[in-house]
Amino acid sequence: MTAVLFALTAMLWGGGALATAMQASVTSAPWSVALRMALAGLILLGYGLIRGVPLAIPRKDRWAVALQGLLFFAVAFIAFYEATARMPSGLAALVLSTSSLFAALMARAALGIAISSGFVWGALCGILGLAVIFVPGAAASRVAPLAGFGWALVAALATGAGTTIGARNQHAGLPVVAVLGWGAFAGAAASALWALATGTTFAIDPSVSYLLSFLYLAIAASCVTFMLYFELVRRLGPGRAAYTLAVVPLIALVLSALFEHLTLGWPVLAGAGAILAGNVLVLSR
Template structure:
């Protein structure tokens, strides 16, 4: 019998936060859809990360974390704020103006590809055979889910291509931020206050962009919009990003991105409950393959550099 320790990604310390993040982000697509309409997307993103940033800094103060950053720390926070909390989310919200939330979620399932490539280029992290097999299985599942969406919603033309292009730009922005969290620079600073500062920097850029492109702030006082805003700011941002970026530091960007493979499945399950989503054989097979790929990948040992 082997005395080798199990891979860290198969431990409860990883699986529990991984599951929480996946469940949270699987629910956000429906909430984001309700955020669109009265309030321009850029202002909704701004409000979300003001709430998230203030929450993170309040939590950091309660924990007694240090807030002082040197020049490198401020540059890191600014880069993270721009990539993750400005570009990524502006692209997400705008993509949902052109295509269904399900298609946007499926585009983000592809995050495992740029995460793995960028981790190899900038961090020297290799995927290994088992992780490649798991990725291949999962991407086959994603392909079947795409095919299902194309059959049940056979829209075509420039509108769909524009939406997919916007979502893909968001995927690359998110991937850059993911890899930043696995660098030695990220580990040199306390994560909670840095995330809070990055969120507020991102919100500031969002507000400047919103003011320049759509004008003065607009707000929607419907209870569903306000409740959704606090859910997205506190639960889906402050809580989820703390857990997710913590996972990246433990298991690397490639494996952590597997939550994006399962998020569309969770979104479809929730849509079944609340929106009357109807499953097909293709959708069921795609979801099953995504789950199998996840299990295979998370059981893989992290290869040496």
């Protein structure tokens, strides 16, 4: 069953990278994330009501649910939207996969969860892989892809931190659906505040591609995948659950090559191999 959860999570999020790239249009990233998370929150809490799941969050745990929402459902997603607007979605997903490194480190520091003996070598492989892919772009002063790399790295950091807080919330015995539903609302509120604070104009893109990708992201790549992912966190721990994000780039890279004309040359393939090998070392027993 765990293998099925793992595969579904990777496939849905792999398709989500390309769908996110399709969102880069009239509607800005913060407003797209705010709308997506608001709809996801409604669906998740509605599902909880239908199933009779307790939805109240104890007062002592509300800060942690809000923090998970801020990191995982706002900062990580806004940063990833910004990344895919500046670089192929497959490469952005590849950078995002390094969240397994950050999740393992943060879980060790915050929760005392042990990391594998191969962590140092795995981290070095991940850094080497990123360098192989992105250093040539830096040498050529390709500003947009490098800015995309920066945003994708922020998304990886926030995802790792949000995953660790999610593990804390599950250890506290909080219902997953309630945490995800209220966390999505917290993410929606934080994203809207981000948009207002930066003076971002609210506008809706009425195109079919935007609306279809929005529904896919809000339902399949948010509601369904969030529940699958944090069930993996419960079963495997935050570091090993984040390994799904090491598989996502394989799907995202293929889709990016098919629909975004990404050239899978030797730097991309070699870098991807090093990053994925690094994640395997980090998460090995």
